Amino acid sequence: MGLGPEEWQAVALSLRVAFWATALSLPLAVFVAYALARWHFAGKQLINGLVHLPLILPPVVTGYLLLLTFGTRGPVGSVLQDIGIVLAFRWTGAALAAAIMAFPLMVRAIRLSIEAVDPGLEQAAATLGASRAWVFATVTLPLILPGIIAGTVLAFAKAMGEFGATITFVSNIPGQTQTLPSAIYAFLQVPGGEAPALRLVIVSVAVAMSALVLSEVLARRVARGLAGA
Amino acid sequence: MTLAIQLRHRVGGFDLNVVFDAPPGVTVLFGRSGSGKTTVVNAVAGLIRPDSGHIRLLDRVLVDTARGIDVPTHRRRLGYVFQEGRLFPHLTVRQNLAYGRWFAGRARGGPDTDRVIEMLGLGGLLARRPQTLSGGEKQRVAIGRALLARPQLLLADEPLAALDEPRKAEILPYFERLRDAAEVPILYVSHSAAEVARLATTVVVLEAGRVARQGRAAEVLSDASVLPAGVRGAGAVLDARVRRHHADGLTELDAGGVALFLPGLTHGPGAALRVRIAAHEVILARGKPEGLSALNILPGRIVSIRQGSGPGAMIVIDTPAGRLLARVTRRSVQALELSEGVTCHAIVKSVGIAPEDVGAPGAV
Numbered sequence: 001m002g003l004g005p006e007e008w009q010a011v012a013l014s015l016r017v018a019f020w021a022t023a024l025s026l027p028l029a030v031f032v033a034y035a036l037a038r039w040h041f042a043g044k045q046l047i048n049g050l051v052h053l054p055l056i057l058p059p060v061v062t063g064y065l066l067l068l069t070f071g072t073r074g075p076v077g078s079v080l081q082d083i084g085i086v087l088a089f090r091w092t093g094a095a096l097a098a099a100i101m102a103f104p105l106m107v108r109a110i111r112l113s114i115e116a117v118d119p120g121l122e123q124a125a126a127t128l129g130a131s132r133a134w135v136f137a138t139v140t141l142p143l144i145l146p147g148i149i150a151g152t153v154l155a156f157a158k159a160m161g162e163f164g165a166t167i168t169f170v171s172n173i174p175g176q177t178q179t180l181p182s183a184i185y186a187f188l189q190v191p192g193g194e195a196p197a198l199r200l201v202i203v204s205v206a207v208a209m210s211a212l213v214l215s216e217v218l219a220r221r222v223a224r225g226l227a228g229a
Numbered sequence: 230m231t232l233a234i235q236l237r238h239r240v241g242g243f244d245l246n247v248v249f250d251a252p253p254g255v256t257v258l259f260g261r262s263g264s265g266k267t268t269v270v271n272a273v274a275g276l277i278r279p280d281s282g283h284i285r286l287l288d289r290v291l292v293d294t295a296r297g298i299d300v301p302t303h304r305r306r307l308g309y310v311f312q313e314g315r316l317f318p319h320l321t322v323r324q325n326l327a328y329g330r331w332f333a334g335r336a337r338g339g340p341d342t343d344r345v346i347e348m349l350g351l352g353g354l355l356a357r358r359p360q361t362l363s364g365g366e367k368q369r370v371a372i373g374r375a376l377l378a379r380p381q382l383l384l385a386d387e388p389l390a391a392l393d394e395p396r397k398a399e400i401l402p403y404f405e406r407l408r409d410a411a412e413v414p415i416l417y418v419s420h421s422a423a424e425v426a427r428l429a430t431t432v433v434v435l436e437a438g439r440v441a442r443q444g445r446a447a448e449v450l451s452d453a454s455v456l457p458a459g460v461r462g463a464g465a466v467l468d469a470r471v472r473r474h475h476a477d478g479l480t481e482l483d484a485g486g487v488a489l490f491l492p493g494l495t496h497g498p499g500a501a502l503r504v505r506i507a508a509h510e511v512i513l514a515r516g517k518p519e520g521l522s523a524l525n526i527l528p529g530r531i532v533s534i535r536q537g538s539g540p541g542a543m544i545v546i547d548t549p550a551g552r553l554l555a556r557v558t559r560r561s562v563q564a565l566e567l568s569e570g571v572t573c574h575a576i577v578k579s580v581g582i583a584p585e586d587v588g589a590p591g592a593v
Contacts, residue, residue, distance in 0.1 A: 120315050123276055126302040127309040128378045129332030134303075138328075142319045 003203070007196055009175050010183035011203055013091060017179055018159035020092075021099035022106075022152055029103060029151065033110035034140075038119075054165075055104040063168025066097055070169070093170040094177050098159035106155040113147020114140070145222045153215035157208055180204055231414040232256070232382060236272055236282035245269070245279075245438040254430030255408045255415045257446075264435040266418040270384050273416065274309050275302035286382055303332070308375025308413070310385040314367040316359035322370050323355040329378025340412060345373045349403060365396035372403060376413070383407070383415045389424065397424075404428055405588055426450060426466045426505035427588035451545060451552035463543060464507040464586070465554045471500045479524075479579065484550035490524040490579045494587060503588050508543060508554035510581035514574045515565050525577040529553065531569055534562060546575050 003011065035041070036048055054062050070077040070087045077088060087093035117140055125135045163181040170177040172186055184200045187193030232251040239245070245265040258266040271277045273284055275291070278299060284292040291300045308329070316325050330342065346352055349369045359367060368388055375383055385404070389397045401424065407415065408428060419425055425432060429446035442449055451465045469484035471494065482489040482502065489504070496502060518526065529548035536542040542562050544555045553575050557567075567573065 118315075120311065120313070121317060123274075123302070124309065124311060124315040125317070125328070126276075127274055127305075127307055127384075128329035128374065129303050129306070130328075131301075131303050134332070139317060139319075 003199055004196060006174055007183065007200055007203075010178050010180050010200065013094075013175075013178065014160055014180040015207075017091060017094045017098050018156050021095045021102060021159040022156045024095075025099040025103055025106065025155070026148075026152060029106040029155075030110055030148065033107045033114055034136075036107070037111050037114040051107050052104045054101050059101065059162070059164025060168050062100065063097060063165035066093075066100070066165065066169040070096065087170075089170050089173065089177060091170075091177055094162075094166050094179055095159075097165040097169045098162040101162045101165050102155035102158040105158055106151040109151030109154060110144060110147050113144040113150075116147075117143045146219050149215055149218045149222065153211050157211050160207060160211075161204070230285075231287060232273070232416065233283070233285040234269065234273065236269065236279045236284070238268060238272065238277070238279040238282070240268070243268075243438060247435065247438070247440050249433045249440050249443050251414065251416055251433075252431055253411065253414050255404070255417055255428045256431040256433060257425045257429040258416065258418045258433050258435055259420065259425050259429075260435035260441075261420060263437075265438040266420075266435055267386055269435070270309075270386050270416060270418055273305075273382070274307055274384055275300065275305055289381075306333075306379070306381045308378050308380035308383045310368070310371050310375050310383065310388045312387045312390050314359070314364075314371040316362075316367055316370055316374070318359055320358075321355065322351065322357050322359070322362070325359065325370055325374050326351070326355075326377055329374055333377070333379040340376060342377060345376050348406065349373045363396070364392050365399045368392065368396075368400050369403065372400075372407075376407075380413060383413050385415060385417045387418050387420070389419075389421070401427060401588065422450075422464060423505060423583075423586055426464060426586065427503060447551065451554060463509075463554050463556065464505045465552050467504045467506065467551045467553075469502050469504050469550070471496050471498050471502065473498050485548075487527050487548065487550045488525075489550070489577075491582050491587065492579055504582060505586035506553060506577055506582060507586070508556040510577055511553060511555035512576040513544065513546075513555050513557055513561070513565065513567065514576060515571075517574055518576060521576065523576045523578045525579060527553065527575045527577070529573060529575055531567060531571045531573060533569060534567060536562070546573065548575060 032047070032051060036044065067088060068074050070080070070093065072078060072081050072086060072088055080087065087096055121139055122135050125139045130138060161181055163185070166177070166179060167182055172178050172182045178186065180200055180203070184197050187197035187200070230250040231253050235248045237246050243265070245268050247265065247269060258269060260266050268277065272279045272282070272292070279292065279294065281294045282292060290298055291305055292298060317328065320328065326342065349372060351369060351373055354362065354366060354370065359370070362370065389400055392400065404415070404417070405428065407413065408430065417428060425446070432444065432446050432449040433440055434442040434449060447466055467484045469482040469489060472481040472483045472488070474480050474493065478493045479490045480494040482491060482504070484504070512523070527548040527550055529546040532545040532547050534542055534544050536559055540558050542557055542559050544557060544567065546553045546555060555575060
């Protein structure tokens, strides 16, 4: 089964979009998850709602809101354009859309694992001389690693498959913004496109399965480390 | 003073208002659960911020709400042994021990790692994870970890409460050794009269958020009125020295010139000991009793008698060996015509002194 150049392009672009969407949102997701799990502050419910909004809104709505905000004439997009960054109809925009759609899944998984960490351990670390940053790096972070792995894999898979928000925000330009799902959709719109569409479907399934297996292996290794075998 | 504390704190309906000083040695915060002991220790550790107050450790002010001083927990240079150990599950025993030592960094003094490992018998555990340790082993590692942070004060919040009796007996001697080595002052929370009797140099009795009594262990423990554990936990502490071991398995002690016989102890002749005699194990007689199976008969004079509404009375007796507490019925008090100043004899069965009530003496 050989992939044509256009199909390869779509696969490579999807991997790139999903990688950057996941990598760049991970630190923010850990921060937001920590804040939601451990801090009490005004507007906590509002933040919680905003984070989860992409999960409940129709993806097309999220994509359209992105277009309004980050389009070249939008309030944020016009500012970004002045400093030379354009997101609309570029692969970077696809990455932004994927990141926003995957964010709630990532935050949820990490937040659950943070809530499972006994704050008593963090207190114990503080009495032993560790500042807050050190407590986080040496106690909290290692203990929530399984949750971070799970959240990252989930977010990566979601980013690979994002369709509605992406196509609304950055359209479906081959080589530019045509990700795997957009390519499958495009092939299905033209006569004789079933064969390439099917090949891409198989690639999709393979990538998703590998991600799942990888996360299983990593999670098991971390769990073994925590259990002390 | 090692530690000077003055605190006011309200949580819910509970009002804590305490003032006390802790000299070197082991200061035991003694009281029922809910009397505010843990709140005090957590305020010293900086885990809670008191509404108002002042905490000074050696020459450092840790908390002074009036001046806005609140040293963060990690800069207070404390060791905290929690009831549940709280070892880091993702680290080995060796890494747990190294944790505080690493952050103590340049701080001087305190025992080195090898000595702590040897003293607490941790040599065989170093490569293991906390999940694979028994309760007693976990607490020993927790003590070691706290000590290696080179603390200026060791805090212990009911470190034995989660352990069964044999494990308690395993851990208690380590705290005695720490006290006697006098390397670090200890603030120790307990609601067990037996633990207090064995460990305390100073006792601070808390009742409903107030200091009911504070003073040297021997004085406070022989004051029946302040014992929060109730009459069941009451008992006096005597200092004694091993005189010799008898062929029939008894050990003869010398307590202020009076001979005390206990079931075989392992301590060598000359060893100094602390013996707790529970008040309910003491019998009183007006004349010197004869034809009695009990071996320990101490002459004394009654200092005070306390009676409540119940059928019992608590009697404090001065003997050459020290102050004793005796729990008798009010009927006996009347029948024997006991009153303050009356001479009598206190009788204690040898087997009435529990092995866990015999420990190393307190360095004061």
